[in-house]
Amino acid sequence: MCWSVPGKILDIDNNTARVEVSGVIKKVALDLISEPSVGEYVLVHAGYAIQKIDREKARFTIDFFRGKFSHD
Amino acid sequence: MKGPVPPGTNTVNNMENITIAHGSGGKATDQLIRDIFFKYFKNNILDEAGDSAVCDLTGGKIAFTTDSFVVKPVFFPGGDIGKLSICGTVNDIAVTGAIPRYISCGFIIEEGFPVSDLREIVKSMAFWAEKSGVMVVTGDTKVVEKGEADEIFINTSGVGTFPDTGRVLRKRNISRGDKVIISGTIGDHGLAVLSQRKGFEFERSICSDCAPLNGMIASVLEGVDDVSFMRDPTRGGLATTLNEITGPGLGVLLDEVKIPVAREVKSASELLGLDPLYIANEGKILVIVPPGSERRTLDIMRRSEYGENSETIGEITGDDAGKVCIRTRLGVTRIIDMLMTEQLPRIC
Amino acid sequence: MIEYVDEYRDEEICMDLSGKIRAVSRRRFNIMEVCGGHTMSIRKNGIQKLIGENINLMSGPGCPVCVTSINDIDRIIALARVKGNVICTFGDLFYVPGTDSSLADEKARGGDIRMVYSAHDVLDFAGEEPEKKFIFVSIGFETTAPTSAASVIEAGKRETDNFYLLPLNKTMPAALREMVRRKDSNIDALICPGHVSTITGTGIYRPIVEDFKVSCCISGFEPVDLLSTIYLLADLHEKEEVSLINNYKRAVREDGNGKALHILYEVFEPSDTVWRGIGNIPGSGLGIRDKYARFDAVKMFDIDVPVSVEDPDCICGEILTGVKKPSDCALFGTACTPVNPRGACMVSSEGTCSAWYKYGE
Numbered sequence: 001m002c003w004s005v006p007g008k009i010l011d012i013d014n015n016t017a018r019v020e021v022s023g024v025i026k027k028v029a030l031d032l033i034s035e036p037s038v039g040e041y042v043l044v045h046a047g048y049a050i051q052k053i054d055r056e057k058a059r060f061t062i063d064f065f066r067g068k069f070s071h072d
Numbered sequence: 073m074k075g076p077v078p079p080g081t082n083t084v085n086n087m088e089n090i091t092i093a094h095g096s097g098g099k100a101t102d103q104l105i106r107d108i109f110f111k112y113f114k115n116n117i118l119d120e121a122g123d124s125a126v127c128d129l130t131g132g133k134i135a136f137t138t139d140s141f142v143v144k145p146v147f148f149p150g151g152d153i154g155k156l157s158i159c160g161t162v163n164d165i166a167v168t169g170a171i172p173r174y175i176s177c178g179f180i181i182e183e184g185f186p187v188s189d190l191r192e193i194v195k196s197m198a199f200w201a202e203k204s205g206v207m208v209v210t211g212d213t214k215v216v217e218k219g220e221a222d223e224i225f226i227n228t229s230g231v232g233t234f235p236d237t238g239r240v241l242r243k244r245n246i247s248r249g250d251k252v253i254i255s256g257t258i259g260d261h262g263l264a265v266l267s268q269r270k271g272f273e274f275e276r277s278i279c280s281d282c283a284p285l286n287g288m289i290a291s292v293l294e295g296v297d298d299v300s301f302m303r304d305p306t307r308g309g310l311a312t313t314l315n316e317i318t319g320p321g322l323g324v325l326l327d328e329v330k331i332p333v334a335r336e337v338k339s340a341s342e343l344l345g346l347d348p349l350y351i352a353n354e355g356k357i358l359v360i361v362p363p364g365s366e367r368r369t370l371d372i373m374r375r376s377e378y379g380e381n382s383e384t385i386g387e388i389t390g391d392d393a394g395k396v397c398i399r400t401r402l403g404v405t406r407i408i409d410m411l412m413t414e415q416l417p418r419i420c
Numbered sequence: 421m422i423e424y425v426d427e428y429r430d431e432e433i434c435m436d437l438s439g440k441i442r443a444v445s446r447r448r449f450n451i452m453e454v455c456g457g458h459t460m461s462i463r464k465n466g467i468q469k470l471i472g473e474n475i476n477l478m479s480g481p482g483c484p485v486c487v488t489s490i491n492d493i494d495r496i497i498a499l500a501r502v503k504g505n506v507i508c509t510f511g512d513l514f515y516v517p518g519t520d521s522s523l524a525d526e527k528a529r530g531g532d533i534r535m536v537y538s539a540h541d542v543l544d545f546a547g548e549e550p551e552k553k554f555i556f557v558s559i560g561f562e563t564t565a566p567t568s569a570a571s572v573i574e575a576g577k578r579e580t581d582n583f584y585l586l587p588l589n590k591t592m593p594a595a596l597r598e599m600v601r602r603k604d605s606n607i608d609a610l611i612c613p614g615h616v617s618t619i620t621g622t623g624i625y626r627p628i629v630e631d632f633k634v635s636c637c638i639s640g641f642e643p644v645d646l647l648s649t650i651y652l653l654a655d656l657h658e659k660e661e662v663s664l665i666n667n668y669k670r671a672v673r674e675d676g677n678g679k680a681l682h683i684l685y686e687v688f689e690p691s692d693t694v695w696r697g698i699g700n701i702p703g704s705g706l707g708i709r710d711k712y713a714r715f716d717a718v719k720m721f722d723i724d725v726p727v728s729v730e731d732p733d734c735i736c737g738e739i740l741t742g743v744k745k746p747s748d749c750a751l752f753g754t755a756c757t758p759v760n761p762r763g764a765c766m767v768s769s770e771g772t773c774s775a776w777y778k779y780g781e
Contacts (some may be wrong), residue, residue: 003345003457004421004563005339005342005343005422005425006152006424006425006671007343007424008423008514011440012432012486012713014511015449018208020342021339021340021342021422021432022335022336022338022339022421023275023276023335023339024274024275024278024334024336024343025274025276026273026274026275026343027275027565029441029538029570030538031570031573031683032566032567032677032680033677033679033680034678034679038395039438041423041424042669043615043618044343045563045567045615046510046537046538046560046564047271047537047539047540047541047567048538048540048558048566048567048570049536050563050566050567050615050618050619050736051618051619051671051672051673051677051678051685053670053671053681054669054671055670056669057669057670058424058669058670059756061669061670061671062427062430063427064273064549064646065433065436065437065644066433067685068429076512156583183552190537267474270539270541270544270545271536271537271538271540338422342422342425345769347469369451382710400464400465400466402431402434402465402466402467402470402643403429403431403435404465404467404469404470405466406463406464406466406467406779406780407778407779407780409778
């Protein structure tokens with residue numbers, strides 16, 4: 001359910017952003033996001049950005065798995 | 073293929089659009105045929121303008137195929153309906169081991185279709201026919217009233233001959249242990265077409281991989297004498313085509329990590345919730361060879377036009393049920409069924 | 421490499437997690453994976469084969485297409501049959517069978533049915549073809565409902581008078597509660613929907629943890645997400661502890677997406693709705709508020725919906741609630757296949773039966 005993919009905001013024009021998902025750029029509506037900024041990563045769902053990706057938390061999670069679970 | 077055209081060439085009989093008269097067999101039809109079809113498909117067989125084309129063929133078997141093309145939109149990144157109609161038929165002949173020789177084309181055109189578009193399509197067909205080394209030797213045109221066809225439909229049939237030393241490639245030649253090779257990245261064509269639909273557009277277009285593969289196929293058959301089988305994975309994608317060639321006692325095991333997918337196709341598929349395994353290709357072939365010939369086949373394909381990204385993606389197994397399976401990057405093996413209904417972009 | 425996706429498919433991490441899960445889970449343990457997206461990811465990656473014999477994964481009702489009632493499907497079809505109406509839908513609904521037809525069948529009969537990627541596109545269509553009435557079939561949970569709400573607000577701004585929404589959205593908390601509360605429920609833990617949670621936040625699951633002593637873990641959709649979630653739940657189970665865990669922190673904040681929630685409830689309000697296979701769950705639907713009634717396809721179109729008839733042999737309801745598996749169904753794979761589906765679970769790209777059929781058990 002709720003198929004969403006993270007993409008990077010390239011630029012913003014009023015309520016729309018150009019969002020890039022690894023080489024593919026799509027126009028995405030920003031109605032549901034507060035204070036979006038260029039360079040931020042957002043989850044794209046059904047043509048809308050629905051949430052910002054917390055890059056700190058993402059980095060922490062992967063490092064955690066690599067550290068804790070790979071080298072016991 | 074679209075570009076500037078000399079003034080006055082966007083009309084036939086001073087009409088900018090195709091009319092019923094153009095299909096009725098009279099003067100208007102004659103003018104259309106000369107102005108467009110004969111002009112670009114120039115060859116001595118066609119110029120005879122007989123009711124049938126009379127062609128020289130060597131004795132023995134021929135390969136004979138037909139296909140109809142209804143793609144929408146008619147022009148898409150990387151190609152058009154005309155290019156598709158030539159390459160599709162050329163490839164269908166070539167994968168049997170035959171050399172494509174002659175093509176027929178039948179057009180069903182909706183009243184009102186722009187003459188300029190028809191001209192572009194026919195020019196494209198002529199270009200790709202020449203590149204493939206085939207001749208368009210006969211054809212037919214019908215025009216139907218507005219609303220009774222969607223712009224333009226094209227049918228091409230084709231005939232090919234076998235070289236003296238040539239084998240006919242048949243499914244029954246496939247053996248357990250054979251390697252399965254794909255000539256390049258999957259999913260490009262289907263996404264190129266889908267991405268023209270409103271709401272599914274991407275900024276930098278994904279291009280169709282539509283291409284004539286008879287050159288590469290001939291090189292492989294010249295250099296490898298025990299190729300088991302070939303097929304082009306068109307509608308329904310790689311997964312569906314593989315399901316079509318398996319049967320009791322012969323299955324396929326694919327290695328997910330080895331399957332080449334272009335970066336943009338991967339991203340676009342993720343965005344739309346599609347699986348590249350099920351997306352149509354129009355410029356790729358599956359080549360199935362005994363393990364001893366794998367290396368040589370790959371070398372030849374990678375040196376060929378349109379084959380530089382060739383990869384071995386799996387092998388033929390002795391699976392009783394004839395299933396197509398894939399070993400995922402996590403090492404788990406699961407089944408891949410054929411496409412059941414049209415793969416639709418999903419949100420869920 | 422798709423950032424924030426591919427690293428969560430790392431084979432090494434997955435194999436380590438898989439080993440940890442098998443090592444920690446000593447007792448039989450039932451986990452309901454609620455969300456259809458999780459079902460698909462689990463089956464596609466073969467995760468059910470990596471977690472050992474003791475963990476039983478049950479599918480839940482988190483497939484919005486699967487839980488759309490047959491009466492609602494019949495309503496969509498009735499709307500499709502009105503000349504001048506254009507039905508716009510996500511692809512998932514196309515082949516779902518109603519009592520005697522589907523949208524694919526109606527398209528073949530000449531109905532104007534269009535597949536869209538976004539509710540936003542429907543607004544553009546409506547602007548381009550003012551003589552037609554565009555009805556967007558709004559399905560989905562809390563992830564998708566805000567996008568529908570945003571399109572209604574935009575329609576208001578554009579003063580579009582030929583755009584309508586058919587409100588079929590549902591919300592998760594009441595349904596999850598219903599799953600866990602049932603007498604025949606043997607759910608030990610829940611994998612909670614990741615993208616619903618990006619909107620709602622984590623608090624909606626707390627009552628389930630506290631009232632029913634069922635652990636809830638919010639998960640992302642990639643193999644690392646799901647395997648780590650299963651590990652966390654298995655570990656809790658072995659320790660006989662119960663907890664609410666957010667295991668999708670890169671996308672889910674504790675308080676969710678306030679702006680999206682505000683927009684959602686500006687346009688929608690809770691309503692009663694029937695979940696296919698479950699029945700009516702009060703307050704689990706979303707109806708359009710009076711303020712936006714002019715966009716409500718239920719209020720603006722007076723149509724007769726014939727009495728809907730469920731297929732008596734279809735057990736989708738029991739499959740959606742985790743009571744039975746597709747292999748328990750007499751129709752599975754024989755009379756009911758993706759080409760000839762008898763129920764929504766087989767048609768929907770995220771339906772349990774569809775996943776089992778496509779990817780094997």
